[in-house]
Amino acid sequence: MDFLTLIQVLDSTVRLATPLLLACLAGLYSERAGIFDIGLEGKMLMAAFFSAAIAASTGNVWLGLLAGIGSSLVLAALHGVASITFRGNQLISGVAINFLAAGLTVLIAQDWFKQGGRTPSLLSGGRFEGLEWPFAIGPQDAEATGTPVSQLMKAANPVQQVYSELISGHSILVYLAFLAVPATWWILYRTRFGLRLRAVGENPAAVDTAGVSVVGLRFAAVAICGLLCGVAGAYLATALQAGFVKDMTAGRGFIALAALIFAKWRPWQAMGACLLFGLLQAVALRFQNIELGPIVVPVQIMDALPYILTVVILAGFVGKAIPPRAGGEPYVKER
Amino acid sequence: MEKMPKWADVVLIPLISLLLAAGLSALVILAIGEDPVAAVKLMVDGALGSSYGWGYTLYYATNFMFTGLAVAVAAHAGLFNIGGEGQAMLGGLGVAMVCLFIPWPHWTLALLFATLGAGLFGAAWAAIPAYLQAKRGSHIVITTIMFNFIAAAVLNYMLVNVLKPASSMDPASARFSEAVHLPSLHELLAPLGIAFSKSAPANVSLLVAIVACLAVWLLIWRTSLGFEIRSFGKSEAGARYAGISPVKITIIAMMISGALAGMMAINNVMGEAERLVLNATEGAGFIGIAVALMGRNHPFGVFLAAILFGFLYQGGAELALWTKIPRELIVVIQALVILFTGALDNMVRIPLEKIFLAFRKEAS
Numbered sequence: 015m016d017f018l019t020l021i022q023v024l025d026s027t028v029r030l031a032t033p034l035l036l037a038c039l040a041g042l043y044s045e046r047a048g049i050f051d052i053g054l055e056g057k058m059l060m061a062a063f064f065s066a067a068i069a070a071s072t073g074n075v076w077l078g079l080l081a082g083i084g085s086s087l088v089l090a091a092l093h094g095v096a097s098i099t100f101r102g103n104q105l106i107s108g109v110a111i112n113f114l115a116a117g118l119t120v121l122i123a124q125d126w127f128k129q130g131g132r133t134p135s136l137l138s139g140g141r142f143e144g145l146e147w148p149f150a151i152g153p154q155d156a157e158a159t160g161t162p163v164s165q166l167m168k169a170a171n172p173v174q175q176v177y178s179e180l181i182s183g184h185s186i187l188v189y190l191a192f193l194a195v196p197a198t199w200w201i202l203y204r205t206r207f208g209l210r211l212r213a214v215g216e217n218p219a220a221v222d223t224a225g226v227s228v229v230g231l232r233f234a235a236v237a238i239c240g241l242l243c244g245v246a247g248a249y250l251a252t253a254l255q256a257g258f259v260k261d262m263t264a265g266r267g268f269i270a271l272a273a274l275i276f277a278k279w280r281p282w283q284a285m286g287a288c289l290l291f292g293l294l295q296a297v298a299l300r301f302q303n304i305e306l307g308p309i310v311v312p313v314q315i316m317d318a319l320p321y322i323l324t325v326v327i328l329a330g331f332v333g334k335a336i337p338p339r340a341g342g343e344p345y346v347k348e349r
Numbered sequence: 350m351e352k353m354p355k356w357a358d359v360v361l362i363p364l365i366s367l368l369l370a371a372g373l374s375a376l377v378i379l380a381i382g383e384d385p386v387a388a389v390k391l392m393v394d395g396a397l398g399s400s401y402g403w404g405y406t407l408y409y410a411t412n413f414m415f416t417g418l419a420v421a422v423a424a425h426a427g428l429f430n431i432g433g434e435g436q437a438m439l440g441g442l443g444v445a446m447v448c449l450f451i452p453w454p455h456w457t458l459a460l461l462f463a464t465l466g467a468g469l470f471g472a473a474w475a476a477i478p479a480y481l482q483a484k485r486g487s488h489i490v491i492t493t494i495m496f497n498f499i500a501a502a503v504l505n506y507m508l509v510n511v512l513k514p515a516s517s518m519d520p521a522s523a524r525f526s527e528a529v530h531l532p533s534l535h536e537l538l539a540p541l542g543i544a545f546s547k548s549a550p551a552n553v554s555l556l557v558a559i560v561a562c563l564a565v566w567l568l569i570w571r572t573s574l575g576f577e578i579r580s581f582g583k584s585e586a587g588a589r590y591a592g593i594s595p596v597k598i599t600i601i602a603m604m605i606s607g608a609l610a611g612m613m614a615i616n617n618v619m620g621e622a623e624r625l626v627l628n629a630t631e632g633a634g635f636i637g638i639a640v641a642l643m644g645r646n647h648p649f650g651v652f653l654a655a656i657l658f659g660f661l662y663q664g665g666a667e668l669a670l671w672t673k674i675p676r677e678l679i680v681v682i683q684a685l686v687i688l689f690t691g692a693l694d695n696m697v698r699i700p701l702e703k704i705f706l707a708f709r710k711e712a713s
Contacts, residue, residue, distance in 0.1 A: 052494065095693075100696045102691065102695055103691055103694075104692075109431065109691075110688035110691065110692055113683055116684075117679070117680030118377075118681055121381070125382075268498065272495065275491060315502070315506075317502045322499060325481070325496070325499075328485075328487035328495075
């Protein structure tokens with residue numbers, strides 16, 4: 015494997031890690047506030063459909079992004095009403111949201127576009143294009159010299175390869191997702207809102223005694239979760255791929271959940287976990303079965319590895335993952 | 350004092366929830382531009398109007414009885430087993446092992462051992478998350494979700510690399526031999542002089558599912574183990590004080606639950622497909638959640654709810670065939686049922702309790 019192949023695998027790692035990272039941070043806000051969310055998958059799927067549908071019919075990807083965020087927020091509000099207002103079971107609510115999204119997206123897609131539960135393929139303008147950084151090798155250079163980008167890339171020096179292939183050329187949502195990591199860290203650990211958010215997930219009674227609304231904080235956390243899931247879904251349908259297809263999230267919401275546990279509910283570690291799981295996906299995509307000398311690692315192991323690693327972490331064999339203490343429990347005043 | 354009579358809790362609340370789900374689904378159908386009344390008529394005709402329809406309805410219901418019972422048993426122990434899907438996949442692997450590699454003289458023996466194999470594989474797949482919950486404190490919901498995905502990878506590996514016949518491209522096992530063919534309802538009812546559709550997949554596993562319902566009822570309400578499971582589910586601290594081992598109950602309840610989910614495979618793998626295919630479970634493990642919620646975790650409730658969902662599945666297939674309503678409508682209905690009977694339970698319950706309290710005050 016040469017250097018350029020390695021860089022290319024890392025490049026697709028970044029692309030594949032982005033939706034995981036956005037969904038993982040979404041879950042982080044919600045779960046840190048004490049609301050378990052196994053409906054990340056459903057919210058992403060809903061957002062993926064609505065962003066692609068609106069982008070396809072208006073030709074404007076930013077309107078698509080807004081529609082995606084809006085639809086994800088609606089599901090987040092449903093989760094909030096069920097688990098905060100009516101103090102229902104948060105896990106069951108999450109399951110319901112996943113099914114609701116899986117059914118409704120195909121139902122609406124079939125009604126609107128009549129293409130077997132998918133949206134039309136998005137043309138340019140309906141998609142988030144890659145941002146070419148200054149001095150990076152991109153399509154313009156290819157046009158100017160008349161040789162394809164892959165040829166130019168091969169001829170370039172390693173620094174230029176890293177710069178052009180790995181750092182430059184992603185869509186704006188990728189950079190936003192990675193900027194959301196320090197932002198989340200700052201909000202969580204350096205602002206009053208973050209302190210209260212963390213407190214409401216550990217000991218809501220104390221927050222209530224201090225005169226801060228538990229319900230308000232939890233709804234805020236669930237809304238942020240909806241927003242980030244919306245961006246994640248929009249990225250899937252309008253940047254990573256060009257359009258919505260049935261069940262296109264393909265378990266990414268659950269991998270994000272796994273990454274969240276793997277990272278023990280902390281933002282920087284969440285980025286690490288998402289990059290690791292993104293790398294596993296990228297390797298599985300590129301190599302299928304991997305031969306390590308005499309042993310052949312089947313592709314199914316790569317598929318299952320995020321889940322296996324999470325179970326191992328959860329079991330506490332490699333450091334213990336302890337969730338926020340009030341997670342999953344509805345708050346009742348005056349018990 | 351009880352806020353509501355028991356019948357209101359057991360019958361009225363699920364019924365209102367179901368009506369809410371049905372009402373919303375009707376709105377969805379209207380939004381698509383179809384007539385909900387005609388849709389319901391078509392579903393009833395398609396699912397219950399012929400022995401062919403009943404054959405499919407009962408076939409789906411058999412699957413859902415097993416997975417619904419699985420969720421219900423775990424729920425009595427206060428555990429949410431969301432891993433029925435994975436356990437059912439592994440159950441399929443167990444059935445395939447029993448049917449492919451042992452030359453059975455008669456289907457009755459094969460069915461007995463296939464049921465055991467399916468139950469054993471399912472139970473083993475549930476035992477690991479149960480052990481991790483009981484001993485290491487890892488949350489059973491998350492681990493069982495992870496085990497669903499791991500099960501899919503295991504099944505994929507086994508089908509592609511081990512069980513697939515060399516001559517075939519399709520990731521599926523070889524066809525089971527004629528000797529392990531399970532009699533369909535047509536073959537069972539013909540000697541009694543009752544005509545039943547030949548092509549419907551409902552088979553003798555339906556009877557096994559009904560026996561399983563009875564067995565679960567006996568287990569939960571008529572044995573000391575069942576009592577221990579229920580008391581552990583109501584209050585872990587109380588159960589511990591009474592000398593009930595939390596580790597033992599968690600693991601046993603989950604293994605019974607996993608075994609029930611796994612046993613679904615005798616219906617879909619052995620009874621219908623007669624070979625193991627990818628995605629043999631078709632989400633039945635998840636429908637078990639809706640079925641158990643709807644049936645209030647009681648075997649008889651599960652039995653009724655399973656038939657209701659069997660009807661929805663077969664009716665939904667008919668809708669997809671004759672109208673422009675896609676099959677996914679059923680997924681939406683299923684989501685709404687889970688939402689209203691599970692997560693939004695209090696939305697129905699609290700106003701209802703108030704009404705009953707008001708009546709009671711007037712009466713006294």
